[in-house]
């Protein structure tokens with residue numbers, strides 16, 4: 001059987017969205033090893049125990065999440081490669097590299113501020129089922145099922161929810177509190193870089209789901225159902241001190257829980273609205 005190679009037969013589609021995003025990823029290169037944590041080390045010594053606890057708790061959940069997305073991305077890359085979507089595969093090659101750098105960044109931060117001990121106990125309960133079961137199950141399913149439904153489920157869990165809602169809300173919590181205080185500049189620079197990478201990752205998920213909705217409109221309902229099903233995993237802080245449902249008060253860094261809830265709600269809404277627009281376009285084109 002002769003195999004056709006895109007680069008030989010027609011060349012790379014340089015105007016395509018995935019290829020342009022691949023170019024952006026190459027241009028925006030950063031090295032976690034080069035971040036300067038000297039001020040962070042000094043700031044860490046002056047933090048209260050409550051503030052240190054807050055950081056350990058959020059970093060533990062982020063680390064678990066970054067490791068999970070690093071470990072679980074391969075089936076999606078394989079599925080896209082098997083479909084011969086070369087530009088998308090090129091875009092996805094940046095994911096694995098960048099998720100690995102995110103892990104390295106958090107790991108280096110912990111080392112630099114002198115936390116070498118086990119922080120497993122700090123990981124938020126609500127992230128365990130999500131990172132241990134829901135995410136790997138959705139991604140590994142692609143090894144034997146590359147149907148539009150399975151592809152949409154993977155992109156919804158990985159890009160829309162874990163990256164687009166959970167991680168984005170996490171950055172908000174870090175950045176809002178620390179920026180106001182003017183502390184941990186190395187950490188904040190790293191978070192800013194991670195966030196830039198993640199916005200490209202989220203935009204791939206949006207692109208993929210929009211493409212799937214274009215080809216198979218019924219996928220839209222499945223994506224919305226999945227987002228609603230995942231909703232229960234938001235808000236780790238609801239179990240912090242005040243018990244379930246807590247939205248009063250603030251974090252150790254002065255970020256109001258009510259603001260975090262509002263931010264997270266907005267993320268959910270925005271993701272759904274972007275996909276709804278894609279669906280509406282299809283609806284309009286198929287109407288007589």
Ligand SMILES: [Fe+2]
Nearest residue numbers: 066098099102
């Ligand atoms: Fe990441």
Ligand SMILES: [Fe+2]
Nearest residue numbers: 069163198201
């Ligand atoms: Fe990511």
